[in-house]
Amino acid sequence: MKEKLILGIETSCDETSVAIVKNGKEILSNIVASQINIHREYGGVVPEIASRKHMESFLFILKEALDKAGISLEDTNGIAVVNGPGLKGSLLVGLSFAKAIAFALNKPIIGVNHIEGHIYANFLEHSNLKTPFISLIVSGGHTSLILVTDIGRYQVLGNTRDDAAGEVLDKISNFLGLGYPGGPIIEKLAVKGNQNAINFPRPLMKSPNFEFSFSGLKTAVIYFIKEQKNKNVSLNLDDLCASFQQAVVDILVYKTISAAVKYNVRQIALGGGVAANQKLRDELKEKAFKKDLEVFSPPKELCTDNAGMIGAAGYYKLMRGMVDSYDLEVYTE
Numbered sequence: 001m002k003e004k005l006i007l008g009i010e011t012s013c014d015e016t017s018v019a020i021v022k023n024g025k026e027i028l029s030n031i032v033a034s035q036i037n038i039h040r041e042y043g044g045v046v047p048e049i050a051s052r053k054h055m056e057s058f059l060f061i062l063k064e065a066l067d068k069a070g071i072s073l074e075d076t077n078g079i080a081v082v083n084g085p086g087l088k089g090s091l092l093v094g095l096s097f098a099k100a101i102a103f104a105l106n107k108p109i110i111g112v113n114h115i116e117g118h119i120y121a122n123f124l125e126h127s128n129l130k131t132p133f134i135s136l137i138v139s140g141g142h143t144s145l146i147l148v149t150d151i152g153r154y155q156v157l158g159n160t161r162d163d164a165a166g167e168v169l170d171k172i173s174n175f176l177g178l179g180y181p182g183g184p185i186i187e188k189l190a191v192k193g194n195q196n197a198i199n200f201p202r203p204l205m206k207s208p209n210f211e212f213s214f215s216g217l218k219t220a221v222i223y224f225i226k227e228q229k230n231k232n233v234s235l236n237l238d239d240l241c242a243s244f245q246q247a248v249v250d251i252l253v254y255k256t257i258s259a260a261v262k263y264n265v266r267q268i269a270l271g272g273g274v275a276a277n278q279k280l281r282d283e284l285k286e287k288a289f290k291k292d293l294e295v296f297s298p299p300k301e302l303c304t305d306n307a308g309m310i311g312a313a314g315y316y317k318l319m320r321g322m323v324d325s326y327d328l329e330v331y332t333e
Contacts, residue, residue, distance in 0.1 A: 003022055003023055004022070004023055004024075004077045004078070004315060004318065004319075005020055005021070005022055005028075005069075005071060005075055005076045005077050006020070006021045006022075006024075006076065006077065006078050006079075006080050006110075006311040006312075006314045006315045006318065007019075007020060007065075007073070007076045007078070007079050007080065007101070007311065008020075008021055008080045008081075008112075008307035008308060008309075008310035008311025008312075008314060009079065009080065009081040009082065009094045009097065009098050009307055009310065010081075010082050010094065010114075010117070010305055010306060010307040010309075010310050011054045011058070011082065011086075011090045011091065011093050011094030012082045012084075012085070012086030012087065012090060012091055012094075012114045012305060013045060013050065013086055013087055013090060013141070013305055014034070014035040014036070014038075014039055014045045014050045014053075014090070015032050015033065015034050015035065015304070015305040015306070016032070016033040016035075016053065016054045016057040016058055016061050017030070017031060017032040017033070017061065017305065017306045017307035017308075017310075018031055018058075018061045018062045018064075018065040018307050019031070019065060019306065019307035019308040019310070019311045020065055020066070020068075020069035020071060020076070020311065021124075021308060021311030021312050021314075021315060023315065024120075024123060024124075024311075024312050024315030024316050024319075025123065025124060025127070025312070026124075027124060027308045027311075028068070028069035028070075028071070029064075029065040029066075029068035029069040030065070030306055030307060030308035031061050031064045031065045031068065031307075032304075032305075032306050032307070033053075033057045033060075033061050035049075035050060035053050036180075036181065038053065039180070040179065040180050043174050043180050044170065044174075044180060045087070047087045047088075047089055047090070048089065050087055050089065050090050051087065051089030051090045051092070051093055054090055054093040054094065055093050058093065058094070058097055062097075065307075073101060073105060074105060076105075076107060077107070077108075077318070078107055078108045078109070078110055078314055078315075078318045078323070079098045079101055079102045079107050079108070079109050079110065079314075080109075080110040080112050080310050080311050080313060080314020080315070080317075080318075081094050081095055081098035081109065081110070081111060081112065081310065081314075082094060082111075082112050082113070082114050082117060082310055083095050083111040083112070083113075083328055083329065083330045083331065084113065084114065084330050084331035084332060084333075085113070085114055085115070085141070085142075085331060085332055085333050086114055086141075086330075086332065087332070088330060088332050091330035091332075092330055095328065095329075095330055099326055099328070102326070103326060108318060108323040109323065109324050109325075109326065109328060110313075110314040110317050110318055110322065110323055110324060111324045111328045112310050112313045112314055112317070114142075114305075115137050115142055115144060115146070115271075115272075116154070116313050117309040117310045117312075117313050118135075118137045118139070118271030118272045118275075118303075118309060119135045119137065119146065119148060119154075119269060119271055119313070120309050120310075120312040120313035120316065121271055121298035121302040121303070121306075121308070121309035121312065122269040122270075122271065122296045122297070122298050123312050123316070124298065124302060124308060124309065124312050125296070125298055125299060125302070126269075126296045129267060129269060129296050130267065131148050131149060131150050131151070132147060132148060132149045132150075132263075132265050133147075133148050133265050133266075133267035133268060133269055133296075134146070134147060134148075134157075134256060134259050134260045134263065134265055134267070134268045134269070135147075135148050135268075135269045135270075135271060136252060136255075136256045136268065136269075136270055136271070136272075136275075136284075137271045137272045137275075138164070138165045138166065138252060138270075138271075138272045138273075138274040138275060138280075139164060139165075139166045139272035139273040139274055139275075140164060140166035140167050140169075140170060140181070140183075140273055140274075141164055141166070141167070142159070142160070142164050142272060143159065143160040143164045143165045143166075143212045143214070143252075144156060144158070144159050144160075145157040145158045145159075145210045145255060145256060145259050147259070147263055147265070148269075151316045151317070151319075151320055152316070152317055152320060152322050157210040157259055157263075158209060158210030158211045158212060158255070158259075159211065159212065160211070160212040160213065160214060161204075161211055161212065161213045161215075162213055162214065162215035163214045163215050163218060164214070165212070165214055165248050165251075165252065165274050166181075166182075166183055166272070166273055166274045167214070168214040168215075168217060168218040168248070169181075169182040169183040169186055169245075169248070169274070170182035170183070171218055172186065172218060172221050172222070172244060173185050173186055175222055175225065176225070176237070176240075181273075183273065183274055183276075183277060184276075186241045186244065186245055187241075187245065187277055187278070187279065189237055189238050189241040189242075190238070190241040190242040190244075190245040190246075190279065191242075192238040192242075193236070193237075193238030193239040193240070193241055193242030193243070194238075194239045194242055194243070195242040195243055195245070195246035196243070196246075197236065197239035197240075197242065197243050198224065198239065198240065198243035198244075199243070200217060200220050200221060200224075200243055200244060200246075200247040201216060201217055201220050201247070202217070202247055202250050202251050202254075203215075203216040203217055203251070204251070205250065205251045205254050205255070206254070210255055210258070210259050212251065212252075212255065214248070214251075217244075217247055217248070217251075221240070221244050224240075225240070245277075245279060246279070248280075249277070249279050249280050249283050250283075252280060252284070253280070253283050253284050253287050254287075256268060256284060257284075257287050257288060257291060257293065260288070260291070260293050261291060266292070266293055266294060267293070267294045267295075267296065268284070268288060268293055268294070268295045268296065269295075269296045269297075270284065270295065270296065270297040270298070270303075271298065271303065271309075272303060273303055273304045273305070274303075275297060275298065275303045276300040276303040276304070281295075281297050
């Protein structure tokens, strides 16, 4: 097979990333410029700052990605770019650069849904992942269960009705004054705690659909913290984080296994920033094993936003002739 090189571009939130992916499976380069230190002082991403930083960083990141891969822009066979969902200003920066490159070099442009990218992160690592499979995408902005029936063909089974799982981790971490992003901080504390110390609610866990809701859990945790403070009871942070994290994991795992059983698929693929959580990985594999299901997870560095996964998705879509015009637009939801 003649090799195909895809230039992947990801600027949906606060990471500026450019990658070169060969044949949808091999990453030649995957450069990520994170803005975490900039946004940390605000307790979350500031959209205007994010888009401005993308503009400042993009050409440097592009050059670094090409140099590391040892190729020129002319060597690429297609430009894959996230065009939604995400922050409008951030998306526009990446899409504008992608259009300029594609137009100047007469290369096909492939729009990639951000969630779609997280699904394809698994193809970079697992050659035995085959459609159909269930994908759980869980991050700061999304919590979705998706039935992947074929390349580019998806059935969304359920989304979050309110906060995403990663979002509540960030908010509770912020409320406790622990910092941003919250997921890794809470996970680190949870390792030392008792996950059964506090019985937090599991909203919608056993509902007949595959929708998620984490707002009630967030409120319950905040109320518990306030009650302890009002009673002058010292807070055991480790136990709190362990119990809170366990509630989130229980909901995600139960819903995902239930979806796989209902739709009679044997494989499950994780994706998104929260997919780096070791507790989630371990419990999903353990519960899936009991149902004779196989679980795939990307390497942790491919769970957060990166252009490698976008390049992989772009390759598979290009091979199916799924390309876009220069009229491609961004969408935020």
